[in-house]
Amino acid sequence: MSLSASQAAKKVGKSVPTITRAIKKGKLSAKPRDSGGWVIEASELFRVWPAVSSDSDVTPAMLGDETPSETSVLEREVELLREMLEETRVDRDSWKDQAQKITALIEDQSARKKGFWARLVGK
Structure with a gap:
């Protein structure tokens, strides 16, 4: 077949x-x-792979003690992922602040490099 x-x-x-x-x-x-x-x-x-029963009237057997342990494992994994996400957000904000400070310093230095007459005239 x-x-x-x-x-x-x-x-x-x-x-x-x-x-x-x-x-x-x-x-x-x-x-x-x-x-x-x-x-x-x-x-x-x-x-x-073994064949799966095709009987539609058969309901799957309830999982005994496996479901709560699986649930607790998944809940712990979700908790760890949330902690990692928060750490990533903190790192992102830190890098963003550093980038803004560096950009401000570069702009300030480029403004200082203008000559006396350019600053006086405003160009």
Whole structure:
């Protein structure tokens, strides 16, 4: 049974980019189509990934203790990212202040380089 990349993705519960990456890396064998895309044999697909049940009446099992730990890990990661963002903002503001001071110094020095008559006349 031959499948396209999108059909294969549905059969194993993966995304199409995941399927095509596996093909390009040599993890999954497939033949290129003349019109683009891939032809994947079902046996080859299921060698790499198990088939996902297609029963629509079946509800997924609830995760036991895994969900709270995943949530706490993700919350910690979000907290760390917010801290990094704040540090980046502080650094940005510091660099911005330095750039403004240097620009002001350069403008002040260029104004001082004018000759006496240029400053007197205002040019």
